[in-house]
Every structure is written in C-alpha cells, then in structure tokens.
Amino acid sequence: MKSMVIGGIILIIALMAGTYFVAGDAFISDDYINALTFLGAAAIITISTFVVLKYVNQMKNDTASGELADENWDGIGEYKNPVPTGWALAFIGTIIWMFWYLTVGYPVTGFSQIGQWNEETNDYNKKFEQKWVNPSDDTLKAMGQSVYLVQCAPCHGVDAEGINGKAQNLTKRMSKEQVEYIIRNGANNFTQSFPAGMPPMMLQDDKEIADVSAYVAGGFKGEQPTAFATCAGCHGENGEGMPMVGPNIKVYDDSIVTAVLKEGKKGLIGQMPSFNERLNETQERALASYIRSLGDK
Template sequence: MGWLNDHINLISFIAAIIILVLTVTICWFYIKKMQTETNDGELTEHEWDGIREFHNDVPVGYLLALFGVLVWAIWYILFGYPLNSYSQIGEYNEEAQAHSQKFDTVYANLDSDKLKLMGEQIFLVQCSQCHGITAEGIDGKAQNLTHWGKVDGIMDTIRHGSAGLKNHEGEEYGAMPEGLLTEEKDIQAVAHYVMSEIVGDVGGKYDEELVKHGKALYHSEEIGTCFTCHGQNGEGVEGVGPSLQNYGKTEFLANVLKYGKKGNIGFMPSFEYLGLSNKEVEALQSFIASRHTIQ
C-alpha cells in the first residue's frame, strides 16, 4: 500500500469511496421512492405525445454535490495540488535539463571530427527518415540539406520561396513568394552577397563581381524584395522576415528544431520533446554543414 503515501493518490482513493457510497445511497433512496411515491405532483405545460412533465425543483442533493465539487476544485488548484508543487513531469524535465548540462560539460571539447560523428548519429536516428541518410531530401520529399548553409540553399529559396519559419517566441514570419528574381545571374549574385557579407562565410570562395551585383540588388529600392523584409544588414525585421545573419548556423537550426516548420514541401514537426542539448544541436549542425551536394 505504499502508493497511498502519495497524498494525491490518497485523496483520489477517498473521493472514489465517497462517490461510490453516495451513488449507492442515492440509488437506493430513489428506488424506494419509486415504490412508494404517488404521481400527485404539479404538472407543467410541457407535453410530448400526451406525456406531461412534473414541475420539480432542483434536487437539494444535486445542488450540494455541485457546490461541493466547486469548493473541492478551488481547494485542489490552490492548495491541494498547486501549480508549482511536485509532479512527475516536472521531475522529468528537471532531470533532463540536468543531464543536458552534464552532457554539454562532458563533451565540451570535442574536436571537429568527433563533433561531426555525434551529429551524424543524431541525424541518422532522428532526421534521415525524411531527409534521407545522405541528407539529399529523398527526391524532393523533404528539404535537400546538402544545400543548407551554402550558396545553393539561398538560390533554392529565392527560386521557390519559403514559408513556415518562426521567431524565438514561436510567432510565424510572413511567407516569401517564389519568383522574386527570375534571372539566374541575379539569383546567383544575391546568394553570393548574402553568404559572403551577411552570413560572413569566411571560408567560402565568392566571385567579387557577383557579390557587388548581388549587394546592389539586395538594397535596390526598385526591387524592394530583400532589405524590406530582412533588414539593411540582414538582421531581420520583427514579424516580417527572419535574420539572414544566422543562416546555416547552430542558432538558426536550433530554432527550426524547437518550433518545426510548415514549409512549401511538407510539415516538419517540432523536435523540442527530444530535449537535445546545445552540444547535440551544434553537432547536428556540424554534420549537416559537412554534407556536399550530390550530382
């Protein structure tokens, strides 16, 4: 009977006994009443197929039971089981958070190869079902992540648009329509500019002429398709368009994992329930960034 040491279980057990006793008592009362009661009560004007309704007051027992339930509910919420008291879900969340902090501490100094290996293991278990074991998106069934954080990814977004991204509060940005730029050179130029000067991909090789042309297009008031939504420096506009400065980085990926994304291809659910640590998200980002476009 150790389960009775939990006061919530004990209260529930006592309440069940009381309900059972009341049910039996009331049923027995009305059974006896049906055996002895005569139908000499006052009838109302309501009639259905020759059957008229008795004019009965609300039973006192019903009112007392309703009042008792209301009092018990208020007591339960405020005193019996307050919101900040112990719960198994709360205990699990605390343990998961402590484990994540310990995990980040133990694996804080992983080299790039081990970090990538960790990310690959997470990807194969959690992501490959939709994006494929090589991250190419299984013939368009999901986003091709070999483009993620690269010029190809920016170009793909300009061509096909984007939808479903959310900010850090979970509020959805406006959708970006497809076809804002149609000339391939313009698309390539804006992608080179964004990756080179906004994202700051110092390791990439970008054509200076394309970067210059892309910068002019990005800030063009005639086109008005980039800086109006993403800001002059790609910092994003609240409620309109996300920051491009974080594109292809851990922070961007962490936000997508937290809130999911209902995009142009399909729906990616939130993975917040996994409780991935910061190091695990960083590892996943490292692995995805290492993928190369499949020819």
C-alpha cells in the same frame, strides 16, 4: 422497494469487485493515495447507486405536489421544491474534499514524478552546457552526428540524401528547382529569426529566375547573373546572409539550421515540423557543424 435495495447492494458489490479485480494490485501498495482513490470510487459507486434507486422509486410512486412557480413555458411550470438534501450535502462534501485533497491529502507542493523528472532534466542540461561550453570542431561534428542519426535520419536518411526524395538532401544547400520554388512562392515562415521574410516573385522574368536559381544551386560559381542584385539586397553579395534580414543561402550556417529547427520549414518537397526546445543550443550548433561537413564530400 426492498427488491430494488437488494439489487442495488448486489450491483455495488459487483462493481467494487470488478474495480478490485482490474486494479487491485495498486491498492496493495504502500501509497495511501491509491487507497484513498479506491475509497473514493466506493463512495461514488454507493452514492450513485442509491441516488438512482431513490429517484427511480420516486418516479414510480410519488406524485407531484407543492407550490408552482410563476414562470411557465408553454403551460409547463416548475414546483418551488427545495434543493434535495442529499444533492446539497454531496455538493458541499465535494468542495470540502477538493480543498482537503489539495492541501493535506495530496498537496500541490508534494512529491511529483513529473516534477522530479523535470528537475533532473534541468540539472543534466546545466551540466551538459557547462561541460561543452567551448567544444572543438571535431567534438561538435561527432556530437552533431549523434543528434542527426536520432532526430534527422528517419526523414533525411542515414546518408542525408533524403528518403525517396521526400526530404531535403542535406549534402548540398539547395537544388535549382527548390531555389526557383522559393523565388516564385516566397519564404515567410522564419518569423522569429528572419522577420522581414521574402515575398513571392521578387524576380518576374522567367529567364532571370532560371539564371539565378542555377547560380545559387551551383554554389555561387561562375559569372553572377545581373538579376542576383535583387537577392543580394537581403542575402548579401556572396549569399552568406544578413542577421535578422535574410538567411545564408550558400551554406548551412548556425543561424539557418537553428531557424529551421525552431520554426520548421515549408518548401518544394513538403513541410518539416518544428523541433523547438527538443535540442539545446550546443546540440543545435553541433548539428549545423555536422551538416556542413556533409557537403565537404
């Protein structure tokens, strides 16, 4: 047993030295929480080592004794032994430590870097909203361009024409193929902005689908196909949409851009993730204004 104790002490010293070597700089700082953490680590290492040694010694030298419990499983029973004193004290000590740590050692109402960051971010957002409560169109476009280059350009490209066809070309509303895909497969992902959704195959005839797709993709120019009456029930006669019913399929208005940002979009090309809460309302309006300006070219 003596050799095991000596070995345990050597192991504790080695583990503490390794801990200090890896994170020693943190314990030299003025933050007492780091010192408490180091003391906690020392306590855990010391207690764990000697508990292991104690039970290893018991397994080597002790013999089972005591009163057997009435229950047994396949002839294997358990002794009615009391809870080990060391385990019970460690359990109670852990609970006491928890309450002390939450209330005195590091209270939940104490300073938090994350909390400070959130407060500063919220204050900045309030100042931002107050400053840009009524921005001009030129200001919105300039702001939207900045937002676009950071958030959107990695997929849609700096020129907004998509990168290798893997993202929507934002210089025009939709291609004929995209419109046809939506007609055949439906569009039900805007559950918050347009909860009615659009079921698949609102048009059944292939020629009608092709004619409507060409008309919508062509910017609503030329003679309107008769079959477009089915679409007009939700998107309006001129394709400019109806609030909470059908989105604008003519231009990128604020409502459709906001819906895509908040809920993402699945279409012919692939899946666009949600950008919910990454932009404030002014930035969303600005992004919509900038995207609309791309079509003017």
